[in-house]
Amino acid sequence: MKNRSLVSISDYSKEEILKILELAGEFEKQPHADLLKGKVIASLFFEPSTRTRLSFESAVQKLGGSIVGFSDSSSSSTTKGESLNDTIRTVSNYADLIVMRHPIEGSARFASEISGVPVVNAGDGANQHPTQTLLDLYSIKKTQGKLEDLNIFLVGDLKYGRTVHSLLEAMSMFNPTFNFISHEKLQMPKEYKLFLDKKGIKYYEHEQFTDIISRADIMYMTRVQRERFSDPIEYEKTKNTYVLRNEMLKNTKENLKILHPLPRVNEIHQSVDSNPKAYYFEQALNGVYTRQAIIAAILGLK
Amino acid sequence: MKKELKVSAINNGTVIDHIPASNLYKVITILNLDKISNAMTYGSNLESKKLGSKAIIKISDKFFEDEEINKIALVAPQAKLNIIKDYLVVEKKVVEVPDKIVGIAKCVNPKCITNFEEVTTKFTVINKETVDLKCHYCEKITDQNHLVIK
Numbered sequence: 001m002k003n004r005s006l007v008s009i010s011d012y013s014k015e016e017i018l019k020i021l022e023l024a025g026e027f028e029k030q031p032h033a034d035l036l037k038g039k040v041i042a043s044l045f046f047e048p049s050t051r052t053r054l055s056f057e058s059a060v061q062k063l064g065g066s067i068v069g070f071s072d073s074s075s076s077s078t079t080k081g082e083s084l085n086d087t088i089r090t091v092s093n094y095a096d097l098i099v100m101r102h103p104i105e106g107s108a109r110f111a112s113e114i115s116g117v118p119v120v121n122a123g124d125g126a127n128q129h130p131t132q133t134l135l136d137l138y139s140i141k142k143t144q145g146k147l148e149d150l151n152i153f154l155v156g157d158l159k160y161g162r163t164v165h166s167l168l169e170a171m172s173m174f175n176p177t178f179n180f181i182s183h184e185k186l187q188m189p190k191e192y193k194l195f196l197d198k199k200g201i202k203y204y205e206h207e208q209f210t211d212i213i214s215r216a217d218i219m220y221m222t223r224v225q226r227e228r229f230s231d232p233i234e235y236e237k238t239k240n241t242y243v244l245r246n247e248m249l250k251n252t253k254e255n256l257k258i259l260h261p262l263p264r265v266n267e268i269h270q271s272v273d274s275n276p277k278a279y280y281f282e283q284a285l286n287g288v289y290t291r292q293a294i295i296a297a298i299l300g301l302k
Numbered sequence: 303m304k305k306e307l308k309v310s311a312i313n314n315g316t317v318i319d320h321i322p323a324s325n326l327y328k329v330i331t332i333l334n335l336d337k338i339s340n341a342m343t344y345g346s347n348l349e350s351k352k353l354g355s356k357a358i359i360k361i362s363d364k365f366f367e368d369e370e371i372n373k374i375a376l377v378a379p380q381a382k383l384n385i386i387k388d389y390l391v392v393e394k395k396v397v398e399v400p401d402k403i404v405g406i407a408k409c410v411n412p413k414c415i416t417n418f419e420e421v422t423t424k425f426t427v428i429n430k431e432t433v434d435l436k437c438h439y440c441e442k443i444t445d446q447n448h449l450v451i452k
Contacts, residue, residue: 008441083419106415106439125413127440191443 002300005112005119009130009166014173017137023293023302024138024286032292035301036065042095043069044087045122046078046102051262052122052131055284056099059291068094085114092116097299100124118298126162132261133166135290139283140171140218143257147174151215155181156222156242156267158188163261164222168192178203179212183238186224209242214251219244221260221267221280239266246271259283309345315362317384318374323347325377326357328451332373332406333366340364352380368395373406375399376433376449399430407435408450414440423452 001016012020041060045053053071060067068091070076077087084107091098092115100111101122108121108128123129141147152171154164158180168178168188178196180188184207196203206212213219221244229235243266244258260268260280272278296302321329323346330336330344341362350356365385374381375397385393403425409416416423416439424438433446 084415085419103413104415104418105411105413105442106409106437109439110415110419110421124415125440 001297003118004298005108005115005121006130006294006298007108007112007119007121007124008128009133009170011130017134017170017173020134020290020293020297021138021141023297024134024289025142026302027292027296028286028289032063032296034064035296036060036063036299039065039096039299040094041065041067041295042091042098043067043071044076044091044098044100044102045069045071046073046076046084046100046107048072049101049123051284052101052129055287056120056122056131056291059288059295062288063292063296065295069099084111088115088119097295120294120298126160128166129162130166131287131291131294132163133170134294135283135287136163136167136220136259136261137170138290139257139259139279139286142286143279144217144255147171149175150217151177151179153179153181153213153216153219154188154222155209155219155244157186157224157228158182158222159186160225160228161222164188164220165192167220169195172196172199172201176201179206179216180204181206181209181242183207183224183241185234186228186238209244209248211251213248214253216252216256219256219258221258221264223260223263223265223267243267243269244272245269246275249275249277252277309343309358309360311389312341312343312360312362312386313389315340315360315364315386316366317386318359318361318378319356319382319384320350320353320380321357321359321374321378322353322380323355323357326359328377329357329359329374329381331451332377333370335359335361338364368398369400371395372398372400373403376403376407377451379433399427399433401427403427403435406451407444408452409437409440409442410444410448410450411437411440411442414442416440 057067088111097117098119099122100119103125105125105127108124112119121128158164224239226235256277257279258277326346344359346357347355381397383395384391405422409423425435428434428436435444
């Protein structure tokens with residue numbers, strides 16, 4: 001992993017993924033406050049993403065590193081018409097590693113090819129967001145004690161949600177069973193179902209929340225976005241169909257944990273927050289440990 | 303009865319036959335034939351039993367590497383090459399869809415970085431029969447129906 005960019009979750013082998021998760025566990029136990037001393041991390045957010053940016057910046061600062069960068073493109077030279085090519089070539093002179101969020105798909109791969117220092121993709125449009133996937137895996141492993149043989153429920157926008165696609169790919173290394181719950185218009189795309197068929201992984205599709213959720217080890221909720229619907233009435237109906245409420249969790253497994261990449265709108269009712277099966281806020285904290293692990297591994301410090 | 307040639311014969315060089323007539327100019331672009339000084343003749347909208355309407359290109363003193371010629375498989379999968387030496391066909395070749403396509407095709411995804419900045423496009427051919435191309439950058443699939451040659 002040393003000196004290698006992280007653009008897509010498929011850039012890492014199963015062993016490398018497990019190594020990152022192990023390191024994240026180490027950072028959770030021990031802060032390592034001086035590990036990044038003297039290192040400069042560039043945090044280039046060409047579009048705002050407060051949660052992801054703060055998580056990365058917190059990870060860097062906890063390791064004693066410093067940060068340069070910008071939090072949206074209006075405060076960068078992009079507004080003067082500078083190309084991504086020029087921004088990356090310039091900034092890679094100033095930093096030991098670049099964390100980049102960009103609205104254009106494929107921008108992170110391109111940046112990693114022209115940058116003199118490794119690039120960590122913090123989201124490139126609807127394409128990839130590998131650090132989210134790694135923190136999801138860390139959260140699953142931490143709460144279930146393992147990654148193998150779990151029953152994973154993916155709920156909400158399965159068509160456009162990039163987090164569920166990457167999670168599906170990554171979890172497929174660990175012999176899971178998948179259950180998909182979504183509106184027919186937001187079903188898991190065919191290419192991913194073909195991918196599962198090829199690997200011989202079982203999956204079941206549902207349009208409603210039913211007793212089936214009593215089988216879940218992990219329930220991964222996602223937000224249904226208004227812009228996915230041309231008809232606002234259709235959106236309102238759909239939005240309210242896939243709401244998880246506390247009483248629905250009555251007959252679920254003891255070890256069930258509910259995950260969500262956040263931000264949520266209304267797909268998880270607030271009454272769930274106090275249920276010990278709710279895990280989405282801890283999941284966000286795990287993001288800091290996971291990003292510490294990713295940065296340390298790429299810089300060859302661990 | 304002697305069959306008359308619609309496009310005159312060449313002494314030495316390459317004949318590319320069975321190009322779909324509608325893709326003649328794409329083949330010319332892909333092979334950079336508009337940028338070379340070799341003598342060249344071409345005919346288009348010629349009758350073809352296989353293609354309905356075909357085009358043919360004859361280029362003097364030009365011989366292609368397989369890697370170079372295979373690029374035209376994207377737009378002329380049934381193309382046949384005759385290598386000519388001293389007015390005789392010394393070798394016949396067919397084209398084969400390559401594993402990787404660099405710098406020829408445009409990515410169908412309007413939000414792909416290759417449609418915003420000066421980036422050479424790169425694709426992995428994930429299905430050679432249907433010619434499905436996976437973009438190295440945005441990871442989206444461009445299929446034959448949406449294939450645009452740069």
